[in-house]
Amino acid sequence: MSLDKAQEIAPETLAQVRGSFPILAQKIGDHPLIYLDNAATTQKPLAVIDAVTRYYREDNANIHRGVHALSQRATSAYEDARASVARFIGAADSGEIIFTRGTTEAINLVAWSFVRPRLKKGDVILLTEMEHHANIVPWQQVAEASGARVVPAPVTGAGEVDLDAFRGLLQREPVALAAFVYVSNSLGTVNPVEAMLAAAREAGVPTLVDAAQAVSQRPLDAASLGCDFLAFSGHKLFGPTGVGVLYGKRAHLESMPPYQGGGDMIANVSFAGTTFKGPPERFEAGTPHIAGVVGLGAAVEWFKGLPREQLWAHEDALVRRATEGLSGIDGVRIIGTAREKVSVISFLLDAAHPHDIGTFLDAEGIAIRAGHHCCQPLMARYGVPGTARASFSIYNTMEEADRLVTAVRRVARFFS
Amino acid sequence: MDDLNELYQDIILEHHKRPRNFRALPQPTHRAAGHNPLCGDEVEVYLAVCDGRIEEVAFQGQGCAISRASASLMTEALAGKRIDEARKVFAEVKDTLSGDAPEAGMDEIGELAALQGVRRFPARVKCATLPWHAFEAALEGTKRVSTEGWGDLSRFGAAEI
Structure with missing residues (x-):
């Protein structure tokens, strides 16, 4: 199946989908929550x-x-x-x-x-x-x-x-x-x-x-x-x-x-x-x-009941945008560059350990996961103890993808 | 950001970037590996003990800024100490990191006080204690210690007990 041909989703539809998730409308400290740990668990809509x-x-x-x-x-x-x-x-x-x-x-x-x-x-x-x-x-x-x-x-x-x-x-x-x-x-x-x-x-x-x-x-x-x-x-x-x-x-x-x-x-x-x-x-x-x-x-x-094909295309666009942004940061290495890839960006930063990245991003309200993601043999395959992982879902926004990239750039500067 | 600056104090960042005694001792009297299965971090601690006094402490391994700085600070703090003194330092550090010690009471542990920022980050306390547990395991003759108890040492794991 091809997601590329899916029609671009209307901003109001996206806003409606996002609005179905009450948990997303909160601040972590002074920062709006940016939830990018969707591969660990997704948030729950009001319907659920x-x-x-x-x-x-x-x-x-x-x-x-x-x-x-x-x-x-x-x-x-x-x-x-x-x-x-x-x-x-x-x-x-x-x-x-x-x-x-x-x-x-x-x-x-x-x-x-x-x-x-x-x-x-x-x-x-x-x-x-x-x-x-x-x-x-x-x-x-x-x-x-x-x-x-x-x-x-x-x-x-x-x-x-x-x-x-x-x-x-x-x-x-x-x-x-x-x-x-x-x-x-x-x-x-x-x-x-x-x-x-x-x-x-x-x-x-x-x-x-x-x-x-x-x-x-x-x-x-x-x-x-x-x-x-x-x-x-x-x-x-x-x-x-x-x-x-x-x-x-x-x-x-x-x-x-x-x-x-x-x-x-x-x-x-x-x-x-x-x-x-x-x-x-x-x-x-x-x-x-x-x-x-x-x-x-x-x-x-x-x-x-959702326009799923369009939402998946939106999610793919988020992952592409964040991947491009992260790839432009010195010392970032992305683990997993399969031709067919969705939702997840696993990455390493030369200057900082995944846990330090996770703690730093959390202070900016950005939730990612750091560690082996319950895949220790796979981490061993790549010779790393773990990665930092940002994972997207249908309710994430382009602005959130951009803020992730900006924050990771700050982490790289902080630890270098 | 204040909490972050408290966690990643200059001393911590400096020890992370230029860890002291980051090497293997060729003929350690004691050694042990510390493992944190939650993040995959490994640290190997080497001791050279003579007549009840720790003459040298060194470490190797991979870890985050907190565990590496903690290990580096540990090697400086423990070198030259008698074993009973070193155990006392460990007890104080443990209390400091777990939040049981008053912040004011940490002057006596010197630079190690820089680790206190971790108190506000419960998820990171184990990063800071990992090398210390490896140190204690080395003293006690245990080859390998885990932050998660014995859970990762079952026969399906790669670990040798």
Whole structure:
């Protein structure tokens, strides 16, 4: 898809979008807040805040099994959110949507319920070097439990997956599952997921796409992507923290044992034995984060109603502007220069450590992140302990991009 | 900006740019690595101790201005001290950085008082204490210490205990 051809967005539309986020209208000390830590979590629009508040004020009850009015309302709200998410990511039906605590739990669920029972000694779980810890550590744990190996496909100096190497590993190694990120949270790289998924299909290897960073950046259509599993978090899609989504193909989900045991996931319990419900309930033991799910449903509906292509084009323009500005500062090195790149600028400054940059910018009201971004192997790949990372979202402005550049220029002067 | 100037005092910036004793000791009697897994910073502290007295302190590693300046100041403050005196200095610095010591009471730690600006930046206190924890670990014969307890020393980490 091409974002370049998207029509330029009207300033009043941008102002309206930005105005939906009450948190942005505040000062940090004497400076207006400039929130550029969107790859860590996005802010929440009124639509989400109001949905969560309304749920607690008017509908709060435990879901499923309740015969009273509130429980029925809460159940409807919960299941409506599931249907919203299913439509949003192109699932065949709502039963393919499992609510989790977030991307991390979604990946753990696949690791223990889908991969672990199939995994044999010597098998390989294929990742890439640019994975977030959430898409590394669960695989190390199941690999250790079965004598399997975790193998990352290499990443080039520019921050792109080496596609030939990825294909080679799929052909050479006994790969049990390939799991990779769609958009890198630390570099902004947009991976060629269609090509990677096609290569995996050709090799008969099931796939998991970590869409945590992509979900607010790219149209997602699980059916047309053809992945077996897809995971994302609500909080990077303008929704609440503590709630996320695992999409899985129905046939897989039906074949998988429960991930956790408890209430709500059983068909019948007795001390002689227990039978389980089908998906998705089988994987949602206990009382879920109902308000979070309601908030996530509201976030999805709110986001779908926006001129997304235009907002993404705006965001791309912000990243280009800030990249050009930062590149013009002596001693700035940008980590991650992939041809397809969104939202994120990871950078280093000769004169200052990322933490010093972060502290300095914070004093000017600019929120960025400094550190390894939960991607230590990737940082090791570039031989750096961490980076400073500015990440943009649809509500950021050109003025904010410019102020970031000016402030980084001041940091460079201060420490040189 | 006032808080920033307080944090990045001239002494701190000067030690950051020209760290003292920034080298490995060829034959240290004690050494330990300090690691901050939150930012990836590493510092290696070397001691030459003779008859209960610290004759030399040196360090190497990568870190932010605060951790580097803190390490550099530490090497100057501890050289020539008896171990019990050095431990006392560490205790005072720890209290200073955590905000437990009154600001007025820091005259006795000399240039180290320049580190007090970190008190207003809770997220940066660990940057300043990292080399000191490595120093303490070296004295106690621990090879490696982390600002986050034992969390990063599990078998999935690269660290050797």
